[in-house]
Amino acid sequence: MINRRNLLVGSAAGALTVGAAAWIGKQPGKTNAATLTGRPRLRYPPLLDASSNRNFGLSAQYGMHDFGSGIGSSTAGFDQPYLGPTVLFKPGETHAQISNALKEDITVHWHGLIVPGDQDGGPHQPISPGGKWSVNLEVDQPPATLWYHSHSHRRTAVQVYHGLAGMMILTDGLDKERGLPNSYGTDDLALVFQDRRFGSDGKLSYDLGMMDLMHGFTGEVATVNGQIDAVATVPRGVARLRLLNGSNARIYELFIDDGRPMHLIATDGGYIPEPIELDSLTLSPGERAEVLIDFSDGNPITIYSRDDPNQGPAGMMGRVRGLYDTLFASSFPILSIPVDDRIPARVTKIPDALDGNSIAQERESGRTRSLTLNMGMRRMMRSGQSELPFFAINNNAYEIDKLNFSVPIGSTERWIIRSEMLSHPFHVHGTRFQVVSENGSDPRPEYAGWKDTVLVSGSVELKMSFDKPARPDKPFMFHCHILEHEDNGMMGQFSVG
Ligand SMILES: [Cu+2]
Numbered sequence: 001m002i003n004r005r006n007l008l009v010g011s012a013a014g015a016l017t018v019g020a021a022a023w024i025g026k027q028p029g030k031t032n033a034a035t036l037t038g039r040p041r042l043r044y045p046p047l048l049d050a051s052s053n054r055n056f057g058l059s060a061q062y063g064m065h066d067f068g069s070g071i072g073s074s075t076a077g078f079d080q081p082y083l084g085p086t087v088l089f090k091p092g093e094t095h096a097q098i099s100n101a102l103k104e105d106i107t108v109h110w111h112g113l114i115v116p117g118d119q120d121g122g123p124h125q126p127i128s129p130g131g132k133w134s135v136n137l138e139v140d141q142p143p144a145t146l147w148y149h150s151h152s153h154r155r156t157a158v159q160v161y162h163g164l165a166g167m168m169i170l171t172d173g174l175d176k177e178r179g180l181p182n183s184y185g186t187d188d189l190a191l192v193f194q195d196r197r198f199g200s201d202g203k204l205s206y207d208l209g210m211m212d213l214m215h216g217f218t219g220e221v222a223t224v225n226g227q228i229d230a231v232a233t234v235p236r237g238v239a240r241l242r243l244l245n246g247s248n249a250r251i252y253e254l255f256i257d258d259g260r261p262m263h264l265i266a267t268d269g270g271y272i273p274e275p276i277e278l279d280s281l282t283l284s285p286g287e288r289a290e291v292l293i294d295f296s297d298g299n300p301i302t303i304y305s306r307d308d309p310n311q312g313p314a315g316m317m318g319r320v321r322g323l324y325d326t327l328f329a330s331s332f333p334i335l336s337i338p339v340d341d342r343i344p345a346r347v348t349k350i351p352d353a354l355d356g357n358s359i360a361q362e363r364e365s366g367r368t369r370s371l372t373l374n375m376g377m378r379r380m381m382r383s384g385q386s387e388l389p390f391f392a393i394n395n396n397a398y399e400i401d402k403l404n405f406s407v408p409i410g411s412t413e414r415w416i417i418r419s420e421m422l423s424h425p426f427h428v429h430g431t432r433f434q435v436v437s438e439n440g441s442d443p444r445p446e447y448a449g450w451k452d453t454v455l456v457s458g459s460v461e462l463k464m465s466f467d468k469p470a471r472p473d474k475p476f477m478f479h480c481h482i483l484e485h486e487d488n489g490m491m492g493q494f495s496v497g
Helices: 014-025 155-161 210-215 323-328 483-487
Strands: 047-049 057-064 073-077 086-089 092-102 109-111 132-139 144-149 165-169 188-196 220-225 236-243 252-256 260-268 270-278 281-283 288-294 301-305 331-337 370-378 386-392 405-407 411-418 424-428 433-438 453-456 458-466 476-480 491-496
Touching: 057 086, 073 155, 144 155, 144 288, 155 483, 165 188, 165 236, 210 386, 220 331, 236 281, 236 483, 252 331, 386 411, 386 476, 411 424, 411 453, 424 458, 453 458, 476 483
Parallel strands: 047 086, 057 092, 086 165, 188 236, 370 411, 405 491
Antiparallel strands: 057 073, 092 132, 109 144, 144 165, 188 220, 236 288, 252 281, 252 301, 260 270, 260 288, 301 331, 370 386, 411 458, 424 453, 424 476, 433 458, 476 491
């Protein structure tokens, strides 16, 4: 059953909030290995290796998935009941064939892959029920952890929530030379963090209320790779964690219970020049980070997150829920990782340097664009007195037939993004960017590398180049990655040519 251990704090249900907070406490201590016995082993998505044959297929299907409570939920996935395989591929050309066995349109967007608009898999490339989409991905970017997910017009949130997502690893085969762990599922762990809500029947629930729409849909239960309460094991050495926030809306502020650091080695766009030691790491929806953790002392750890700043006292709901959040806003455990001495350790040292590219752009930026992520309540004439939420960018709610602007190919631009009411993770298709500043200061260390998604809490300044073409009928998207915001209008589109 779902027990207190996996309940997140700050959920909609007050009683659960109190219970979980009482169990979790505000100061996580050290993980006790004895408490981990009997918990399920974490499973990793199957590795779909397309690196040599340069060809892979994914089939969207309905499924029945047990997150670990013993009760099956209706879900969807690629080639399996929930989520999809981890696609391993190399720079160059790779052919992908997607088939859709669902009863509704889906798309497959390659989040972080810098490819032309007609390969991007956005809302203009629906795959109808029973249909197929065949695409040649032309990839010429550095190695990175990416992901794929449905990006259906107004249906992204519900489809991703039910499982239409998976990880991608773009590799150049040189990680051994870099001194990095690269044994998938042993010392190189693919971790998809998602919070989920379960009804009183124990089944997955996506009952979108007004407040869920405003804040984005969050759940009270932490899952990793679609599992509740699972335990990963690592060798007594250095392990690499590929972290993907595949949640619809939850922002994680991750830290390790015994205070040991995480060594950041890669951001959305791949390796940074040298590891950065972090005590905590913010990961908003859509973002990825690769970290190394040193387990050579043999002690188990638990990865925790602080509560979502958008849901707690700092968020809008804080003013309404007030007291509960102030008293109980806290942390919750996501994943415990004990050491298994039987697994041989290959890497025992954090490398001093990586060969990541500096993010300083050589090219001078031309045009500056200012984009404000708008949200609020609007009185609807037709519904009488009731107010309904609205979402937009620069006061334009997304319209699939309307191009917001065109960018000349080969140009470099400065984008100033501002957020309203909440923190919003901002994602741009078809490019990668440098975070020049956050609220006028140097960006947080997590933004030291190339990014395609950035959390905007106030304002950020980004610099990006546009080298991939996108026709007006297959444009690139820019949007909030809180999926309920995206689906309801906090999105725009542009062509490059
Ligand atoms: Cu948003």
